[in-house]
Amino acid sequence: MPKIKIKRKSTIIDMTAMSDVTVLLLTFFMLTSTFVQKEPILVSAPSSVSEIKIPDTNIMQILVDKQGRVFMSLDKQEDRIAVLEAVGKEYGIVFNAKEIQKFKLANSFGVPIQKMKSFLALEQGEQDKALPTLGIPCDSTNNQFKSWVKQACLQNSDLRIAIKADQTTPYPVIKNVMNSLQDIRENRYNLITSLKTVKES
Amino acid sequence: MAEIQEKSKGGGKQKKKHIHLDFTPMVDMNMLLITFFMLCTSLSKPQTMEISMPSKDKVPEEEQTKVQDTRAITLLLDGDNKIFYYFGEPDFQNYNSLVRTSYEATGIRQVLLKRNKKVNNEMNDLKREKIEKKLSDEEFATRSTEIKKDKSAPVVIIKATDKANYKNLIDALNEMQICSISKYAVVDITEADEFLLQNWEAKGGLIHETVTE
Numbered sequence: 001m002p003k004i005k006i007k008r009k010s011t012i013i014d015m016t017a018m019s020d021v022t023v024l025l026l027t028f029f030m031l032t033s034t035f036v037q038k039e040p041i042l043v044s045a046p047s048s049v050s051e052i053k054i055p056d057t058n059i060m061q062i063l064v065d066k067q068g069r070v071f072m073s074l075d076k077q078e079d080r081i082a083v084l085e086a087v088g089k090e091y092g093i094v095f096n097a098k099e100i101q102k103f104k105l106a107n108s109f110g111v112p113i114q115k116m117k118s119f120l121a122l123e124q125g126e127q128d129k130a131l132p133t134l135g136i137p138c139d140s141t142n143n144q145f146k147s148w149v150k151q152a153c154l155q156n157s158d159l160r161i162a163i164k165a166d167q168t169t170p171y172p173v174i175k176n177v178m179n180s181l182q183d184i185r186e187n188r189y190n191l192i193t194s195l196k197t198v199k200e201s
Numbered sequence: 202m203a204e205i206q207e208k209s210k211g212g213g214k215q216k217k218k219h220i221h222l223d224f225t226p227m228v229d230m231n232m233l234l235i236t237f238f239m240l241c242t243s244l245s246k247p248q249t250m251e252i253s254m255p256s257k258d259k260v261p262e263e264e265q266t267k268v269q270d271t272r273a274i275t276l277l278l279d280g281d282n283k284i285f286y287y288f289g290e291p292d293f294q295n296y297n298s299l300v301r302t303s304y305e306a307t308g309i310r311q312v313l314l315k316r317n318k319k320v321n322n323e324m325n326d327l328k329r330e331k332i333e334k335k336l337s338d339e340e341f342a343t344r345s346t347e348i349k350k351d352k353s354a355p356v357v358i359i360k361a362t363d364k365a366n367y368k369n370l371i372d373a374l375n376e377m378q379i380c381s382i383s384k385y386a387v388v389d390i391t392e393a394d395e396f397l398l399q400n401w402e403a404k405g406g407l408i409h410e411t412v413t414e
Contacts, residue, residue, distance in 0.1 A: 012221075016222075016224050019227045019228050022228055022231035022232055023231055029235060029238040030238060033238060034243060034246070035241060036241060047371075048250050048375045048378075049378055050248050050378060053247075053248065054248070054249045064367075164247075165367045167366065168366055170367075171361045171364070171367065171370065172363045178387075181254070187254045189252060190249035190251055191374075192249050193249065193371060195245075
């Protein structure tokens with residue numbers, strides 16, 4: 001019997017085309033997407049048919065969770081510094097350069113101003129753990145939320161307020177936040193929702 | 202692309218050189234980067250709903266805008282996703298003046314659409330024209346404000362009880378947008394409305410009590 005010769009085929013696949021595709025995909029993702037902001041609490045926004053997109057800059061986001069804890073985030077770092085100093089002044093607290101630097105880098109905040117100093121002294125990991133249990137006081141006796149919003153609006157006149165609340169938040173909690181905004185004459189604001197399509201009936 | 206054929210200069214014989222680059226590590230790295238971008242970024246921006254609340258400043262009696270009885274619809278948002286409505290002034294004697302409906306497309310939307318038929322039809326026509334690209338953005342804006350000025354269009358007052366939740370409020374505001382209602386307000390609930398709701402639960406029982414007392 002003659003020997004069967006097995007032909008050796010080279011297994012090298014040309015990866016050039018594959019590389020082209022991946023680079024294209026990568027470019028697409030880099031250009032179209034925005035980075036996810038770290039939020040202290042997980043909030044599932046209710047859906048609406050509104051198609052207005054939220055603007056990129058000059059946004060102050062107010063996060064409200066089910067228990068009525070309020071967190072805020074400002075998109076500009078220079079605003080954050082100015083607001084912290086202004087609110088600190090109002091409550092007679094002076095922050096040093098190191099604390100301001102730490103505050104500047106944090107995405108969202110929500111700590112009673114009296115606890116701000118001890119909070120800023122914590123390490124990053126511990127801050128993340130402690131933040132969801134705190135929140136800005138927003139009731140009739142101690143409404144620091146009003147001062148934060150008022151100072152932020154004074155610092156940046158183009159600032160737009162956006163409220164993001166969990167869909168199961170009880171109405172009194174929302175009413176409280178809205179009333180506080182009305183008290184400082186901020187009557188126009190946005191409510192953040194997720195998209196839902198209307199079924200034609 | 203990876204294979205470049207070079208012609209050697211000079212000499213009579215042509216030598217073929219194959220430069221073969223292995224792109225596998227490049228692909229690996231790109232895939233990793235894509236995964237990173239897919240996981241850490243979001244493509245869609247969140248939607249928003251613009252809302253203007255009435256200002257809290259005291260307005261003198263004569264400057265207050267009065268709503269005609271026939272135009273007013275009051276929505277009462279209660280707990281457990283319950284929603285009630287009544288037209289104009291409520292009738293405290295008759296508990297049936299308060300009607301229970303639902304957030305579904307067959308519920309409150311039908312009531313509002315029926316009341317807002319004229320404006321809604323005009324708005325739908327306008328939107329259709331917009332989609333067919335017969336209109337510019339400015340034209341659309343001016344014409345929609347023109348339509349919304351209609352004097353017979355209903356005015357909706359939204360009142361939420363303490364038992365309602367945020368989703369109920371958004372759903373109610375949503376219906377305003379779907380039914381193209383131009384005038385609506387979110388107002389604090391009054392004692393009279395609380396009474397209406399309780400009376401509805403008691404099927405008119407509360408009226409008799411107050412009468413016999």
